[in-house]
Amino acid sequence: MYKYSVIEIRNLEPLKIGAIGRQSKYSEPSTDYIPGSTIRGAIIAQLIKSGLFNDESKNDFLLGMECYNAYPYAEGHLYLPIPMHLRVDKHEWRKIKKTMNNDGEITLADLFEVESKIGESKIKNYPEYSFVTEENGCLRGIKIAKEYRLHHSTTKNRLNEDAEKNNKENDNSRERENLFRYQAISVGQVFRGIIKYNLKIEEQMRDLFKEKRIIYLGGSKGSGYGKSEMECLSESLTDFEEVKKTLGIKLDLKDNDEKKNEENEKNEKEIKELVITCLSDCIFRDKYGQPIGELPECYFKKVTNKKAELKNKFVKTGCTEGYNTTWKARYPKETTLKAGSTLKYTFSEALNSDELKKLKEYLEEKLIGSRTQDGYGWLMVNVNYPKKMFIKEKRVTVNFNNGSNIDLDSILSEDERRATFNVLLNGMGEAKKRWLNMLCFRYFENAGNENYIDNSDERFYISDKLNTSQLKNMEDIVDKWLNCDNQEQKKLIDSEEIKFNRSYYRIDEYVSVAGQNFYQVMEYLCGRKPNNEMLESFAEKKLNTQQGKLFYFDKENKERNKEFIADLLKHGLYIKRRGGI
Template identity: 30%
Template sequence: MAKYLTYDIEALEDIKLAKTNVQIDSQESMEYITGSAIRGAFIYEYIKKNSISDINQGIHKEKLLKGGIKFLNAYPVKDKYDERSIPFPKCYFAPKNDIKSFERYLELKLGIDNKLDPGFERIRIAEFSKYDNGEYDIVKVKKKSNLHINKSRNKNNLFRYDSIKRGQLFKGIIKVEDEAYVDEVIELFNDAVIYIGGSKGSGYGKCKITNMKSENDNPEYLMFRGKYDFEDYIYLYAMSDIIYRNELGEYKTFIEPEYIREKLNLKKVVYIDSSIETKPLTNFNNKWNCRTPQIVGIKAGSIFKYKIEGEINEEVLKEFVDRGIGEKKADGFGRVVLLDDIEEISKLKSYGDENDTKSDLHELLERLRPEDEKQLKDMVTMIFKKRVEDKIAEKVLDIDNDLEGQKELRQSQWGNYKDLFTEMLYKEPYEGIKYYQEFIENIKTKGSASKNSSYKQLSRIKYRDRDFVEFLNDFVVNSNNVDSFYSEAKVKRIEIGKIKSDVDEKFVYQMNLKVLIGLCQYQIRKEDDK
């Protein structure tokens, strides 16, 4: 008879567990400890205790390689008294603006088999959560970021990597298929110090397992007690990533209704809808000394909805949930539960403390050398400049909205001003400003005798409560004023501790000229569209 062992695992050192999609200049950490990482630590302890040279034989193979002992993922918790968290369900959506401004509470709407208003987006701000009476409380994983400086000219100089911060707590589950293995697992693992992830022995990966207990029932099944009163519909909830193959051996991100019907002994099952995310999956094969081919799996938290005909037997349901779906179940993949309902309206809550993040950032910045600080300053400045350029069109529209009488200036004259500002763009700031002032003075003098000169056309346009030409003169004269630019910019200056984004007057001048060029182009385009 199968047994389940639950346990706590605490990070005594930072843990490096890289996601599959590692970037060339950064490496993000997972937010949980994978079953495969825990399984690897167990095999190491098993070999050490039993003095085994080959686990590919006899009872060792049955236990360790054929799934006699299965290691589920260890998910984060806020404190040791909490239940193991769950992957946040991918079926919830909220208005985009509400997600951006989310701090404490966010109302959620179910996106499965339900038409939502325009502007709703899937919730991606929570990987794990506590489930409590239909509401979800975000469980955040404390992380630490480090900058690595590579002096090799053939590689990127700056590389950022994340790690799970020491002190973070997780709760894990081990499924033991034979009750006879229980005592051995507890003896090996309870109160054991193990090493997880990358850079083991270099100040990373040290963890301690405590509070190991044996349970008769599946803890994931018990977590949703009261949600198994099935009538017409079932919801399949992925409690871990799933690697699923159909009958033809093809990897799929869709679980066929026929598969569900067969496993649950139902008369009929019809697929209704789903809300899923996919995930590229691979691992490192020590025997081949390379990574295995990447496949696409179903990400934890994904939801499928089916309509059913027939009764679901409780024992059949427990067996289905216990067995799981798909491949690599010994490493924690394929864990699912079936629910009778998912709340159409729910809430997401967050009570995270920002002090830990600020403390980590301060610690990181204190370790930077002067040359590192310069590289970081260059990076944040580059990001700031890109954000400023992205806001030029918005600035153009803001000015246009406050203009009255734009039609007073002919399209050809808007074109002339565009050419003027374009020519100024390639001059030094003071030279360009002087060039503009001479130009305006010239057309003002030449046009004094004409009723419809270029300058008089320009003078008929109003900007807010004054003449547009007056606004234009002030705008150009101050076009290289850095302090004024910071105060009026639509983009906040980036600050990371003592390091700030920094721009010079030439950049400010060029951005302001691009705004004026864009304004002229917009007036010309409006006329062309008529």
């Protein structure tokens, strides 16, 4: 017998939880959620601190507690990984986003339904959002706020035993001075997850969750990362449908009348197909212990005693990650099915409504496969996903400890406060620079992300084919524009000193800001073509954020748009020239 507790986590400091388990190009991307293994480690640390985890009880916790992944939560909705069988046409996405000002809807293609036409269909792109929920009969996506922080490690000399004996320095043990950056989840994000535990440790879990707790999650906890607040929203639940309601899962929950109607329909028409969605990464093995890319047949036979055959699947594989601080080593890597993978099965004999209900409960109410203690193996069965998706994502407002939000619009509307902010901004040059660097890194990394819809009107791209001299030429031109007055800026495009006849200035594949090449950007900045809607829209989207409003609050709309694009372009060219990404 198991019970469930639903927990909510709000991070009070940035969360550094690596997505690939290693640093690449002096950086490490972050996850968009909190893995179950991370939550499990934090809970065990709290149990140790409370004196509940000792030599006698540790096996009860290690074997009797499973921690699900905690996913983004906002305004009553839990956002779950988007299934991989739902696709969009990226050209249609761009068209709707541009013409309907992001408020439109797009029709989704279910590749299970059009699988015979996949080769002909153009609807094969992944949606832009990794996490979705149901809202008013449509899917709504969400983007997790992230930030980059620059860190500096100094030179250290470490001596091995032989070197110590000989009083000699081992050159191989020298750590070079290095600049590197971490990507982290920004402060104030909210996540919800499940803790499942057996009755033997129920009393200890009640003691643990009787009040809010400060926990530390992820890496670099001593460097300003990881501090979070954990609260138990409900404990000792036994009905998994109630667990899903408390979590805020909207995709699979229906009114009682709707459920009765569906059950009546199923009684009349028995079910022969089953679609399984992986809500977390899953590790499945066959009877010989070998990793496989599907749910083993034994799980179906155990409940229905009927043979199931894999008809089709849309999956992505990955590897497990993780670091054990006690061992000071990474976990061995194992092959996984990534969250969002979908598997479609057909049964040789049809399932009646009772068999379907038992199978659904069996697969959903427990984690399936290996490493379930760390949150692997969370499944949902026959989810009725909407056929449409909102183009506009959910905007997350960052809440602070006092429960209030910063409203920059009202603050900056008062002249006295504007003057104060003007003084403060003079000392915030480094913060503005970090923000621009973060935007550049994010744009450049998205350009290589296969799941990212390449919206040219929202893209900032600089090719690796440009050499240092070419990058420096363009950087100097933008820098000169930034240091000119208005009259000189207008004359810059026709300057005899600067000749815009070089081919790489006019080719989108080399430099592209919102679909405009370098020369087109300069025409806009210099006022030759001031009404460039694509560049205006690109700038306004970023300047309507909290950081954008703050760093450019003292400029008129037209001027701040131009200055932002020039600043961003200059930083991007500098980063590329210095080999930053």
